[in-house]
Amino acid sequence: MKVLKFGGTSVANSENILKVENIIKKESSQKIVVVVSALHSVTDQLIKAAEQASNNDDGYLSIIKTIEEKYLNLVKELIPILEQSAWLSFVKKHFNDIEDLCNGIFVLGEFTGRTKDKITSYGEFLSSNIIAARFKFEKLDAVWMNSADHIITNSNFTNAKVDFEATERNLIKYFEENQHQITVVPGFIAKDHNGNTTTLGRGGSDYTASIFASLLNAEELQIWTDVSGMMTADPKLSPNAKPIPEISYQEAMELSHFGAKVLYPPTIQPVMVKNIDLRIKNTFDPEASGTFISHNIKISEGEEQQVAVGISNMSNIALLTLEGSGMVGIPGISAKLFQCLSYEKINVILITQSSSEHSITIAINEKNTFNAENTINSSFEDDLKLKRISPVKIESGLSIVALVGENMKNRSGVSAKMFGCLGNNGINIRAIAQGSSERNISIVISEKNIKKAVNVLHEEFFESEIKQIHLYICGTGNVGSKLIQQIYDQNKYLQENLLINLRIAGISNSRKMVFSDQGISQNELNEKLENGEQASIKKFAEEIISRNLRNSVFVDVTANAEIPKIYETVLKRSINIVACNKIAASSDFEKYKSLKNIAKNHSCKFFFETNVGASLPIIGTINDLIRSGDQITSIQAVLSGTLNFVFNNYDGSKTFSEVVAEAQKQGFTEPDPRLDLAGTDVARKILILARESGYPLQFDEIENIQFLPEECMNGSVDDFYSKMIQYEDHFKNILDKAKKEGKILKYVAEFKDGKAKVGLQHIAPESDVFHLYGKDNIVILKTLRYSEQPLVVKGAGAGAEVTASGVFADIVRSI
Known part of the structure; x- marks a missing residue:
């Protein structure tokens, strides 16, 4: 039958x-x-x-x-x-x-x-x-x-x-x-x-x-x-949830207790006692195998065996904590607590107790909070009056998430893996419980994080194929547009070779912004952005936080001074940041240090490799040297592809104004070329390198030797070009002086003995800096290990394509 x-x-x-x-x-x-x-x-x-x-x-x-x-x-x-x-x-x-x-x-x-x-x-x-x-x-x-x-x-x-x-x-x-x-x-x-x-x-x-x-x-x-059986997670929360082919009675009991709604715990008990097999099937897909529940499921100890069978969750949870010095070493406290709750027919879902016996925390259904608080405080009235025990503390708006599987007891590191992936996504755990059977690890988290937590855990334990990364990109200019194109072009490769899928979940330019949890496809990007809502960096950050998607990365490909103001807020939600915007890393030293510490304390990444040298591995190289115990003693660098292009092409055959105009036309300069020519950008870059080398340098401590006449700095961009024409003799004299010495002009940044300076220099042929062409950058590092023969990083240091590729590399590294 x-x-x-x-x-x-x-x-x-x-x-x-x-x-x-x-x-x-x-x-x-x-x-x-x-x-x-x-x-x-x-x-x-x-x-x-x-x-x-x-x-x-x-x-x-x-x-x-x-x-x-x-x-x-x-x-x-x-x-x-x-x-x-x-x-x-x-x-x-x-x-x-x-x-x-x-x-x-x-x-x-x-x-x-x-x-x-x-x-x-x-x-x-x-x-x-x-x-x-x-x-x-x-x-x-x-x-x-x-x-x-x-x-x-x-x-x-x-x-x-x-x-x-x-x-x-x-x-x-x-x-x-x-x-x-x-x-x-x-x-x-x-x-x-x-x-x-x-x-x-x-x-x-x-x-x-x-x-x-x-x-x-x-x-x-x-x-x-x-549904086609018990699922690895609630499909309403995790779209990638899949049916569990077979499961033991004990595992099914654990999953159903913590909210897996296909079965209720009392259902299983009568058939479990008789060792009767149970099968969950789908009326609307009767040919699907469903989930088979039995005592005869074999639990393998092999490494290839799935560690967990499923994730369940339960919402509308409240935590009640009873604590006080009067609980330590006193028998019967727990019995008294649970008895008074029993009288009120309040079910205790989860229990955890500190090893010092100073506190007991229980989880109950939120609807029972009022009755529970009253009955506990009433039962311990005498202890409360004598201040041996504090009034019961209540936290509401919580959920329980449970990771279940018989194989968990056979594998080390499951808890570390579970807590690590949650921590990396900014999910704070309020309470933890694990049975002695080791087949269930239950955690209590904020209700607002339930969807994110279930998806993070499901991805970590059940989706070995593809990891979803949600990108929020600010900036669609030269670099931003190239980055977006690279993401679309390269995503198939990343899926096949690195098992990650980059999903553009939000994008903003100076006018509009748009969001989509499922990702914005290439063919709909322009139309959606054009019809998006009014751009606001504050609202953009709020939207990222409220959507609370797992594996989120905020990408700043602008030079906007307002955007770094939200970095702290974003980092504190454990959202990775990748920035080619130099404002944050070159701001006040305490602010720079604070951002790095926040990222560290909230288990997220703050990468800005493209702040210096576009896609050249300069900051990463310095970081590797410092981490390995080396010490940077000096830095000599050409850090502006714009200035290098200008002075490589200014040979007297064209006016200085014409060479600068050509650089702007090819996209090597900012819209206002004075931002490059005044050396401010280079000063920021050497400041960042000095800081990454371990020196607490401030921007106003950098000596900036100007070569532009003061009059060129006033007025509009058109006025700037007019003034440069008027001062052509000034620029020609600088060039001729270098030629007479058999040298060339390079705009160089230097750091040594804790001091930094930037300015135009005459470079001799024997210098490593001499043979630097086009828009190339070079960084010459002397360290304790590289004292006689310096370490040199050289290559293209400007251009939207290479800068975008550097940002892309940082995104992949941040995952």
Whole structure:
């Protein structure tokens, strides 16, 4: 014999019931018991009608009418027309009874648990009768049996306890006397010893099926629902969740206890005791294998075995903490705490206690917080007066996330992996509990982080294929547009070779900004950005934080001085930052240091390699030297591709103004070339290199030797070009002087003995700086290890393409 249970969605309408019928026909080669729920949402609607009646609201009549129509339509669609009259009358009679009950509630203004059980029993009673009738008309050897006449319980209405001995006698007797192939029974409902209708509580129909399977020693229990088995995570939170092929009873119990809604813990108990296999199947995909739950699942200790089987979560949790010096070494404190909660029928979901015995923390359902606080403080009133114990502390707005798997006890580092990936995504853990079986690690976190946490854990433990990275990009200018194109072009390679997927989840320019959790595709980017909302860097940061997506990276490819003001806020949410914007790293030293410390303390990355030398590995090289114990003693560098291009091309054949204009045309300069020519940009770069070398240098300590006449610095960009023409002799004299010495002009930054300076220098042919062409940069590092022969980093140090590639490299490194 097999027992098959079909939930509310499986019997929600005639179309679904016909799917159930096809499943039954395939299974009916042996005897089966079919347990059915009420039509989808009917139980909730019946309760709502009764509650409205108790509140003197006659709206209950329309609710009852709506439910009645649903069942009448079901009869018309499932029962042959010549047989419909009797069944329509059957439905109407019972809805008259429901209305009479609600009328009584309306008059009395009272809705008791006993009445609630009576009213809610009609949902399963009616659906099971109609389905059984349909089977009979289809010539199936089916019979309807009222489970309420055979399942005996106590009188704890709405959550009755089963008398298994009496129930077993009734079921065995019935099935000895009735030999039909198919027995259709209503789930959820029972009767007490006095014949009053009772119900079996949450998951009651599943429990009914489990009781039948257990007491009749069924071969297998099948739970048919609207998903293809237990999932590795809640698919509503994690779109990449997948069915669990097989799982042990113990693992299933752990998952169901902490919120996996496919099963409820009481359901599993009767069949688990009898070692009866349980299978969860999908009514709408019956060929899918579903999830097989058994005692006979083999737990492998091999490295290839999955560490965990699933992640479950439970929302609306509150933490209650009882603490005080009067608890240390005093026996009975825990017993007293749990006893007072038991009196109030408050279920404790999770417990954790400090090793010092100074505090006990429990997790309960948030709706019980008020009663729990009152009963605990009342029970410990004397201790509170003597200040041996503090009043109970309450934290609400929390959720529990549990990682479950038998294999966790066979593998080291599971907790470290779990906490590490959560910490790297800025998810703070409020409480931790792990059973001695080591098959469950439960954590309490803020409710707002639940989706992020589930996805982070699912990605870490179940998605070895691709890691999703969410990028938020500020800036769509020369560098920004090149970076975006590189991301789209290179993403397939990253997926195939590095197992990461870069998803542009948000983008902003100076006018508009747009967001998409699922990523903005290349062909829709321009249109979406054009139609986006008004750009605001503050709102952009707020949106990133409120979306709270895992593995987020904020990318600043601007020179905007306002954007670095949000860095601190972003870093404190453990969001990585990649910036080619030099403002932050060259700001006040304390601010620079603070940002680096915040990143370190919040387990995230703050990378700005492209601040100096575009994509050249200059900052990274200095970092590696310092980390390995070396010390930078001096730096000589040409750090402006713009200035190098200008002075490589200014040979007297063209005016200085024409050479600068050409540099601007090719995209080597800022929109205002004076920002480059004044040496401010170079000064910032040498400042950053000095700081990364370990020296607390400030910007105003850098000596900046100007070569531009003061008059060139005033007015507009057009005025600047006009002034340069007027001062052509000045620039020509600088060039001629260098030529007479057999040298060339280079704009050089130097750092030595804790001091830095930038300015135009005459460079001799024997210098490493002499042979530097086009827009190339060079950095010459002398260290304790590289004292005689310096370490030289040389290459293209300007241009949108190479700068974008440097930002791209930082993004990949930050992951």
